[in-house]
Amino acid sequence: MITVSNLHKSYGKKSVLSDVSLAFPTGRVTSLIGPNGAGKSTLLMMMARLLEPSSGYVSLDGRKISEMRTSEYAHHVATLRQSPGFNLRLTVEELISFGRFPYSRGSLTIEDRRVIDEAINFLALESLRHDYLDELSGGQRQMAFLAMTIAQQTDVLLLDEPLNNLDMKHAVQIMQALRRLCDEQGRTVILVIHDINFAANYSDYIVALKNGALSFSGTSAQVVTATNLSELYDLDFEIIRNERGCLCNYFNLSGVRG
Amino acid sequence: MSQAVKIWTMLLLILLLALVFLLIGSGLDFDYLIPKRFMRLVTIVLGSVCLAVSSIVFQTIVGNRILSPSIMGYEAVYLLWQALLLLVMGTNGLMMLGVSGNFIVSIMLMLVYSWALHRLLLPRCKSDVFMLLLFGLVLTMVIGTVTQFIQLRISPGEFSVFQGLSYTSFNRSNPETVWYGVLAVATVLWVSRKTLPVLDVMALGREQSMSLGINHAKYVKLYLALIAILVAVSTSLIGPTAFMGVFIANIAYALAGSSKHKVTLPIGCAVSIAIFLIAQIFVEHVFNYKTSVSILVNLVCGIYFLALTVRTRGIT
Numbered sequence: 224m225i226t227v228s229n230l231h232k233s234y235g236k237k238s239v240l241s242d243v244s245l246a247f248p249t250g251r252v253t254s255l256i257g258p259n260g261a262g263k264s265t266l267l268m269m270m271a272r273l274l275e276p277s278s279g280y281v282s283l284d285g286r287k288i289s290e291m292r293t294s295e296y297a298h299h300v301a302t303l304r305q306s307p308g309f310n311l312r313l314t315v316e317e318l319i320s321f322g323r324f325p326y327s328r329g330s331l332t333i334e335d336r337r338v339i340d341e342a343i344n345f346l347a348l349e350s351l352r353h354d355y356l357d358e359l360s361g362g363q364r365q366m367a368f369l370a371m372t373i374a375q376q377t378d379v380l381l382l383d384e385p386l387n388n389l390d391m392k393h394a395v396q397i398m399q400a401l402r403r404l405c406d407e408q409g410r411t412v413i414l415v416i417h418d419i420n421f422a423a424n425y426s427d428y429i430v431a432l433k434n435g436a437l438s439f440s441g442t443s444a445q446v447v448t449a450t451n452l453s454e455l456y457d458l459d460f461e462i463i464r465n466e467r468g469c470l471c472n473y474f475n476l477s478g479v480r481g
Numbered sequence: 482m483s484q485a486v487k488i489w490t491m492l493l494l495i496l497l498l499a500l501v502f503l504l505i506g507s508g509l510d511f512d513y514l515i516p517k518r519f520m521r522l523v524t525i526v527l528g529s530v531c532l533a534v535s536s537i538v539f540q541t542i543v544g545n546r547i548l549s550p551s552i553m554g555y556e557a558v559y560l561l562w563q564a565l566l567l568l569v570m571g572t573n574g575l576m577m578l579g580v581s582g583n584f585i586v587s588i589m590l591m592l593v594y595s596w597a598l599h600r601l602l603l604p605r606c607k608s609d610v611f612m613l614l615l616f617g618l619v620l621t622m623v624i625g626t627v628t629q630f631i632q633l634r635i636s637p638g639e640f641s642v643f644q645g646l647s648y649t650s651f652n653r654s655n656p657e658t659v660w661y662g663v664l665a666v667a668t669v670l671w672v673s674r675k676t677l678p679v680l681d682v683m684a685l686g687r688e689q690s691m692s693l694g695i696n697h698a699k700y701v702k703l704y705l706a707l708i709a710i711l712v713a714v715s716t717s718l719i720g721p722t723a724f725m726g727v728f729i730a731n732i733a734y735a736l737a738g739s740s741k742h743k744v745t746l747p748i749g750c751a752v753s754i755a756i757f758l759i760a761q762i763f764v765e766h767v768f769n770y771k772t773s774v775s776i777l778v779n780l781v782c783g784i785y786f787l788a789l790t791v792r793t794r795g796i797t
Contacts, residue, residue: 273688297694304688311684312740321682325694329678375693 224249225270225300225379225411230279232265240265240435242279247428249378252405252412254422254443257432258456263415264383266432270413271302271381283379297325301375303368304383315351315359315367319343322374342374346400362393369397373404380404382414386421394418398425419456423447424468431455447471484744487736491751498758505766520659521651524718525757527662528651531715533749534670535708536726537733541684541742542704543603543613546734549726553617555712556721557624558594559587563646564631567639580657587717588665591709599705651719651761651774662714669707676700680742723775728782729753756782 225247232240240262247253255263268274270281272288281288283299291299301322311318319342323335331339343349346366356364365385372380382401386394398421404410405427416422422429422443429446431438438455439446452460452471463470499522507514536549550556570577578586602616632640679700682690691697715722733749734740760777764770 271688271692273691293691293696294694297692300692302688302692304692312734312738317739317741321685321693324678324682329681372692 225281225283225413227266227270227281228279230266230269230281231277232262232269232274233277238435240269240432243432243435243437244279245430245437245440247411247413247430249411250405250409251427252401252414252425253428253430254426255413255415255430255432256417256419256422256455257438260434261432262435263432267302267381267383267413267415271300272296273302294325297375297377299377300379300381301372301377302381302383303372303385305387311356313356314353315348315356315370316343316353318356318367319348319370319374322371322376325375338374338376342370345373345403346370346396362389362396365389365393365397366400369400377410379411379413382412384415384417386416386418394421401425419447419452419471419473420469423471484737484739488744488747488751491748491755495751495754495758498755498762502758502762505762520656521761522758523659523663524651525761526754527659527666528715528719529753529757530666530750531662531711531718532722532726533729533733533753534746535711535715536730537742537745537749538673538680538704539708539726540730541680542701544684544686546731547727548614548617549724549730550708550712551722551726552614552621552724553598554620554624555591555594555709556716556723557621557628558590559713559716560647560721561624561628561631562587562590564628564635564643567635567643568631571636572639572642580655581661584658584661584713584717588710588713591713592706595705595709599702603701647721651757658717662718665710665714669710673704673707676703677742677746680704681740684740720775723779725753725775725778725782728778728785729756732782732785 227243227245230240230243231238239260243262243266255267257263265274269276270288272281272293275289283291283296288296288300316339319339320331320335322342323331323338327335343352346369348366348370351359351363351367356367359367369382369385372382380401385397385401389397401412401414402425405412414426416426424443426443428441429443430440431446431451433455439451447462447469449460449462452458452462452473456473458473461472463472502522503515503518507518509515539550539553540546540548566578566583602613605612632643635643679695682693682695683697683700685693687697729749729752733745733752736752737744737748739745756778757774760774760781763777764772764774
């Protein structure tokens with residue numbers, strides 16, 4: 224389980240995250256939501272060890288992550304940020320095999336190849352296997368990067384806005400894949416996400432941040448309420464629930480508040 | 482064409498070029514002409530390997546394809562040091578320090594410059610390539626101007642010695658420098674041979690490579706140090722190379738068709754050796770030393786580079 228304790232991050236005098244303490248449940252999908260500049264990505268980056276906290280600490284199964292080696296941490300936690308934009312001349316398969324780097328340092332074993340095949344099958348990327356990344360669409364490339372992260376075989380996956388710039392179909396595919404990772408393989412998935420409807424429908428838990436502080440957190444069913452969301456985003460919300468899920472409508476209600 | 486076939490073809494081409502270079506119009510003079518040429522051949526191979534490897538590795542760790550060590554001012558620093566040496570100690574200075582002394586001091590200097598870049602410049606423009614490029618160009622210009630200022634203070638004799646240092650050429654190397662170079666390059670290649678997969682992962686960027694368990698800061702330091710040594714060798718052997726590193730790296734990427742370093746590095750070396758050999762053969766036998774290698778290479782590579790940019794849109 225990942226827990227954060229009294230986490231604080233500031234740049235100079237500007238504080239972007241102050242005194243956040245949380246425990247992320249194991250084997251569940253947790254979404255970090257909140258307006259721009261709320262500190263969601265900052266929190267995620269500190270959990271990924273890509274950013275040093277100003278004070279406080281993050282621990283994994285009771286151990287402080289700052290005391291673990293980078294190479295060891297990569298066996299437990301995988302992070303996916305927005306995929307780099309520059310022209311990488313690599314095939315999908317070559318990219319996914321980087322996911323095995325923490326284990327084999329570049330020379331693949333039979334076991335590694337099996338895991339790579341598994342990741343490819345899991346996301347149904349077989350037809351793209353030998354295609355070059357720079358010739359794929361944004362959605363396909365994001366799937367390839369996700370497959371790399373899956374091949375890393377970590378208990379915890381951290382994703383920073385995995386749906387950015389994707390069309391609805393790819394967004395649904397990615398979210399369904401994350402759901403299955405959690406339900407079928409028991410992995411813990413923590414993601415920063417802007418689309419409140421994806422967050423509400425696909426995640427077990429929701430953590431909302433605003434102005435660098437915790438706004439509310441809890442199971443999706445509990446915390447997705449018109450009052451909570453209106454408070455968080457300064458927008459009027461209407462929550463429509465039926466047996467197929469819930470829809471958070473914030474279009475053309477009475478508009479922006481305050 | 483598979484990667485192996487490509488590499489073997491290029492190897493064959495280089496062997497052929499090397500034979501042409503050694504034997505053309507030599508009258509099979511094994512006593513004087515051919516040993517002399519052999520020395521130049523070793524210089525070319527060594528300088529080319531340094532240039533190609535340092536450029537490609539540098540581009541990987543800074544994550545873009547328009548920078549090279551020489552653009553970031555490494556060579557300017559080397560020239561400044563040589564000019565200072567001439568100013569303070571005169572031509573005797575170069576003598577006193579000796580070939581090995583100068584070589585070792587140059588490597589130290591490059592290491593210090595590398596460290597300064599790493600500590601001062603890279604953290605400030607983390608992801609901003611254009612800022613880095615601008616800084617590099619301005620630094621190169623400032624250091625170059627200081628060097629020019631020093632040139633005005635030195636005597637004409639010393640000036641001509643300096644002129645010899647500031648153009649790309651394969652004729653100035655002496656055996657001692659070459660053997661030191663071979664030693665240094667062999668060490669660098671030996672140290673880095675196991676870390677090619679690390680480089681492949683580092684091409685994904687700082688954050689992704691850290692997520693894959695690479696101690697990014699440590700490897701950046703290591704590679705910058707190795708690059709410093711390679712640049713010191715290439716600059717003391719063949720002089721400043723300006724934009725050639727960028728040309729060679731990009732031609733190598735285009736030919737390789739893969740971003741894996743086990744493919745791009747050998748192809749880069751092969752491309753660089755082939756280009757320099759062809760240029761040197763032309764300079765010696767067609768233009769009769771009336772033009773220089775750097776002019777020829779910049780002309781040909783420049784045109785190819787332009788064509789490449791237009792055709793594939795977006796080298797960065």
